[in-house]
Amino acid sequence: MKTQATKIDHCTWHYRGFTIERNFTSEHGTWATCKTQRGYAVTPSSRNSGSGIQGDWEPSLSEACESIDRLHEKYAAGTLSRQGREIVEAAIRQAAFRGESVDKPATTTLIRLPVTFFIDHEERSLPTPTVVRETKSHFFVASGDPALGELLSDAEHYAHPYGPDADGLSGLKASAKATVRAIRDAIGWDDAEPAILRLKKAP
Numbered sequence: 369m370k371t372q373a374t375k376i377d378h379c380t381w382h383y384r385g386f387t388i389e390r391n392f393t394s395e396h397g398t399w400a401t402c403k404t405q406r407g408y409a410v411t412p413s414s415r416n417s418g419s420g421i422q423g424d425w426e427p428s429l430s431e432a433c434e435s436i437d438r439l440h441e442k443y444a445a446g447t448l449s450r451q452g453r454e455i456v457e458a459a460i461r462q463a464a465f466r467g468e469s470v471d472k473p474a475t476t477t478l479i480r481l482p483v484t485f486f487i488d489h490e491e492r493s494l495p496t497p498t499v500v501r502e503t504k505s506h507f508f509v510a511s512g513d514p515a516l517g518e519l520l521s522d523a524e525h526y527a528h529p530y531g532p533d534a535d536g537l538s539g540l541k542a543s544a545k546a547t548v549r550a551i552r553d554a555i556g557w558d559d560a561e562p563a564i565l566r567l568k569k570a571p
Contacts, residue, residue, distance in 0.1 A: 408426045429495045494522060
């Protein structure tokens with residue numbers, strides 16, 4: 369499993385019957401003037417605090433997934449309002465229609481990643497996995513982090529032979545390749561394209 373959420377396109381994910389969309393504008397204004405409505409929107413959503421989702425927007429993909437997890441947990445515990453139950457039941461029906469599981473994915477494996485590419489990725493304001501622990505030269509993240517797919521896609525772009533030119537980027541490209549190996553060794557190489565598959569080290 370690459371991530372908890374299933375990526376549909378560059379700004380849409382499916383997770384446990386819900387849809388998560390990355391948004392930078394809103395009906396009320398532009399990104400610059402409407403800072404409270406930028407990030408990740410969960411659909412269906414509820415502004416009723418008793419339903420488990422506080423408002424329509426979350427600042428990161430991982431937090432959007434966590435809000436959905438909380439909603440499912442409250443549903444299982446029987447502590448939701450009628451509105452909240454209806455939201456989760458609609459999501460369960462949607463999950464069945466999509467053929468996806470509503471069970472919470474396991475997130476037990478830690479992946480050790482080099483800091484150079486990770487920091488560069490994060491500084492470009494891209495979705496970035498949560499660091500569970502760190503050393504001077506490595507960050508450790510959960511294999512089930514919903515932002516891991518974004519990091520892998522970015523690393524594979526830089527590691528690809530036809531990726532960004534190497535001039536002045538040799539250290540970054542080397543770190544990207546190491547990032548690809550670390551993530552792929554944890555989640556699998558089956559769907560890697562041939563150019564990326566060549567990065568796999570022989571056993």
